[in-house]
Amino acid sequence: MKTGRQSLSTRFARAGLLAGCGLVVILFSGFEQPAVRVQGADSVGPRSLEKPTQTAVVRDYLYAWKSLSAAFEANRAELLDAAFVGLAKEKLGGTVQEQQQLGITTRYRDTSHDVKLVFYSPEGLSIQLLDTVEYEVQILDHGQVEAIQHVHARYVAVLTPTEVRWKVRVFQAQPE
Amino acid sequence: MKQGIISALVVMIALATGFRLAASDSDALQVPRSIQAGDRLSIRTGGSGQAVLYIAGPGQVLRRKVQRGETLVISPEDLHNAGHYVVALVGPSSSDPGSAEKTEFDVVSSRQPASLSFLAKPSRLPVNLPGGISGVAYVFDIFRNLVLQPLQVTFRLSDVAGTPQTQSAETRNGVAWVKMNSATKAGAARFEVSVDGVADKRVVQQVPGEPCNVRMSAQRTGQRVVLETEPVHDCTGNAVSDGTIVTFTETRNGRSEATVDVPLKRGIARTEMPALDGAVVSVATGVAMGNEIRLGGRP
Numbered sequence: 001m002k003t004g005r006q007s008l009s010t011r012f013a014r015a016g017l018l019a020g021c022g023l024v025v026i027l028f029s030g031f032e033q034p035a036v037r038v039q040g041a042d043s044v045g046p047r048s049l050e051k052p053t054q055t056a057v058v059r060d061y062l063y064a065w066k067s068l069s070a071a072f073e074a075n076r077a078e079l080l081d082a083a084f085v086g087l088a089k090e091k092l093g094g095t096v097q098e099q100q101q102l103g104i105t106t107r108y109r110d111t112s113h114d115v116k117l118v119f120y121s122p123e124g125l126s127i128q129l130l131d132t133v134e135y136e137v138q139i140l141d142h143g144q145v146e147a148i149q150h151v152h153a154r155y156v157a158v159l160t161p162t163e164v165r166w167k168v169r170v171f172q173a174q175p176e
Numbered sequence: 177m178k179q180g181i182i183s184a185l186v187v188m189i190a191l192a193t194g195f196r197l198a199a200s201d202s203d204a205l206q207v208p209r210s211i212q213a214g215d216r217l218s219i220r221t222g223g224s225g226q227a228v229l230y231i232a233g234p235g236q237v238l239r240r241k242v243q244r245g246e247t248l249v250i251s252p253e254d255l256h257n258a259g260h261y262v263v264a265l266v267g268p269s270s271s272d273p274g275s276a277e278k279t280e281f282d283v284v285s286s287r288q289p290a291s292l293s294f295l296a297k298p299s300r301l302p303v304n305l306p307g308g309i310s311g312v313a314y315v316f317d318i319f320r321n322l323v324l325q326p327l328q329v330t331f332r333l334s335d336v337a338g339t340p341q342t343q344s345a346e347t348r349n350g351v352a353w354v355k356m357n358s359a360t361k362a363g364a365a366r367f368e369v370s371v372d373g374v375a376d377k378r379v380v381q382q383v384p385g386e387p388c389n390v391r392m393s394a395q396r397t398g399q400r401v402v403l404e405t406e407p408v409h410d411c412t413g414n415a416v417s418d419g420t421i422v423t424f425t426e427t428r429n430g431r432s433e434a435t436v437d438v439p440l441k442r443g444i445a446r447t448e449m450p451a452l453d454g455a456v457v458s459v460a461t462g463v464a465m466g467n468e469i470r471l472g473g474r475p
Binding site: 045046068072087091092094095098099102104106108118119121122123125126128130137139141146147149151153155156158170171172173174175 | 209210228230235236237239257258259264266284285295297298310312314320321322324348349355
């Protein structure tokens with residue numbers, strides 16, 4: 001039979017364990033989050049960009065990187081659906097299909113983004129951004145890591161609004 | 177010493193000719209810094225033995241078995257999606273991923289446009305509205321890569337009379353846009369965009385604007401008065417759309433006696449009201465106030 005004192009100490013121990021786990025989760029999730037810098041969107045073309053829109057666009061663009069990473073690592077094109085649409089979804093889905101055929105997977109880990117919103121179309125149906133991004137690519141052949149490369153590149157993305165979020169319609173790197 | 181000088185020369189020549197070298201070995205894996213979509217890619221490898229070459233990017237993934245020391249040629253059909261790619265040469269013996277020879281290169285879009293994504297808005301708007309129509313064009317090459325090099329795009333809006341309004345805009349990061357005025361004549365206008373022989377079009381319906389003025393006449397028939405407007409036009413002479421509401425109001429001694437809302441039918445509004453002696457009938461539509469008519473006799 002447990003005494004009240006034992007019960008209390010057990011509870012404290014459990015609470016400590018939970019707190020520790022929470023800290024680990026926080027640290028781990030913090031580790032996984034890329035550093036993000038968003039440059040002022042003072043001049044984005046014909047339409048002014050409200051702060052909530054800017055926040056939503058950047059959030060959804062970063063989510064697109066997570067979707068890409070998950071889809072390419074698991075070779076599951078349907079994981080792109082939540083963040084990509086149209087041409088971008090088609091092309092990235094094609095890459096996933098190529099990976100499947102070759103027995104290759106790739107791991108993309110974005111570590112930093114420097115995002116600049118450059119164009120918001122007058123009718124509000126598309127927004128374009130430039131992203132100077134750093135990421136690590138791992139190439140795995142039949143589960144074995146064959147190469148790891150740290151990449152610094154510049155991407156141009158066009159996002160369009162959908163029912164619930166902005167989705168990436170064009171996703172393309174360009175030489176710096 | 178001599179070998180070092182030769183190595184340095186090789187590096188300088190490679191850099192000068194736009195080749196990128198693998199970080200691990202200057203005389204091994206050599207890839208151009210960039211190629212244009214539709215061009216073939218030559219990759220020089222060094223050493224000897226069998227190896228596997230990987231090309232990986234979000235746009236495409238390739239794997240090729242190669243004989244070290246030979247030049248591998250990738251055809252345009254196999255690699256044409258613009259983007260940033262990692263090249264890794266693995267083997268024949270090492271199993272350490274860090275030892276793979278690696279480099280990077282870009283596939284850039286072709287300068288030749290092949291298709292356009294044209295957003296025109298709105299599809300329906302009033303005539304004579306400054307900056308009322310917007311056109312946005314994204315330009316793509318034959319491989320559906322966004323053409324990022326600047327291109328001159330022409331936007332042309334032609335009204336029903338065929339009078340064109342033309343504006344040119346240069347693409348920035350693959351997109352060009354304009355704002356144009358709606359025409360003075362109502363009707364369907366063609367909104368076209370073109371770049372280097374590639375074109376697309378939309379139809380924009382331009383509808384009459386708000387009524388500019390309204391004028392009525394009255395004819396007494398017994399205890400009733402028949403009121404009828406002249407055809408109602410906007411300020412540029414277009415007949416205002418049927419269905420637009422015209423309001424007739426009858427007052428006597430400053431007190432409202434009757435109000436009737438009548439939609440335009442074939443450009444005119446017609447109604448009957450009580451013929452109250454000494455009453456004043458007025459007409460209005462939108463922001464346009466029309467004439468007043470005093471009915472005969474004194475109350």
